Amino acid sequence: MEIHKIPKSDYDAVAVSLLKHQFIKLQQKKNKITVALSGGNTPLPILAELAKENLSWEKFHFFMVDERCVSIDDAQSNFGNIKKIFFDNVSSSCYSMVDEKFTFDESIKEYEDLLLKEVELDKEVPVFDLIVLGMGEDGHVASLFPETIALSEQKRIVVRNNVPQLNMDRITLTYPVLLNAKETMIMIKGKKKRQVFEQMYKNGKTNFPMQRIVDQKRNISWIIERE
Numbered sequence: 001m002e003i004h005k006i007p008k009s010d011y012d013a014v015a016v017s018l019l020k021h022q023f024i025k026l027q028q029k030k031n032k033i034t035v036a037l038s039g040g041n042t043p044l045p046i047l048a049e050l051a052k053e054n055l056s057w058e059k060f061h062f063f064m065v066d067e068r069c070v071s072i073d074d075a076q077s078n079f080g081n082i083k084k085i086f087f088d089n090v091s092s093s094c095y096s097m098v099d100e101k102f103t104f105d106e107s108i109k110e111y112e113d114l115l116l117k118e119v120e121l122d123k124e125v126p127v128f129d130l131i132v133l134g135m136g137e138d139g140h141v142a143s144l145f146p147e148t149i150a151l152s153e154q155k156r157i158v159v160r161n162n163v164p165q166l167n168m169d170r171i172t173l174t175y176p177v178l179l180n181a182k183e184t185m186i187m188i189k190g191k192k193k194r195q196v197f198e199q200m201y202k203n204g205k206t207n208f209p210m211q212r213i214v215d216q217k218r219n220i221s222w223i224i225e226r227e
């Protein structure tokens with residue numbers, strides 16, 4: 001595990017350079033690179049800057065870690081928000097979890113099939129070269145929120161998850177996929193998330209959904225905003 005503690009003023013610039021470094025390592029090794037990106041606000045300024053870099057973008061295939069059950073042009077769409085500042089500016093392949101031709105449930109089925117076709121597999125579970133995660137102040141990861149049904153999903157690789165605390169449905173990669181990635185980067189900003197991080201590593205055995213990633217994954221690189 002690596003932990004990068006970065007002052008607020010430098011956070012985005014350092015995250016860009018760490019991500020760029022990972023991407024360069026990957027493009028030197030492989031011609032087809034699969035990366036799953038989280039949504040939310042934290043990655044947006046970082047991805048906007050990263051898009052300006054001269055990388056072998058055509059080698060990269062970007063997938064989503066999670067999505068809100070909304071259309072792509074909705075302000076809440078993770079894919080839509082990343083598309084405007086990143087996917088539209090690089091020559092990579094990118095894949096939305098929501099396909100407007102289909103219902104949300106059909107889109108999920110399509111996405112599962114897509115992952116099985118486009119991503120390397122280990123025992124029928126996709127193995128991403130890199131998964132970039134965020135975390136909520138409630139310790140949620142992807143759209144695996146505390147006390148929601150998708151936390152116990154062991155067979156499916158993508159599911160719809162009802163999140164009563166947000167009164168909304170989400171679409172999310174499941175633990176078997178999150179735990180199978182070759183490399184994992186986790187970007188967190190803010191005091192509350194830092195406290196969650198500390199509780200998970202100091203006390204262990206918390207009910208934060210991220211705890212399972214902390215307990216079961218070795219290749220994690222944390223990018224944490226320092227006080």
Ligand SMILES: O=C1O[C@H](COP(=O)(O)O)[C@@H](O)[C@H](O)[C@H]1O
Binds near residue numbers: 038136141142
């Ligand atoms: O809802 C979500 O939240 C987390 C964290 O987002 P942030 O805005 O606090 O950075 C994110 O990782 C997840 O993909 C997203 O759907």
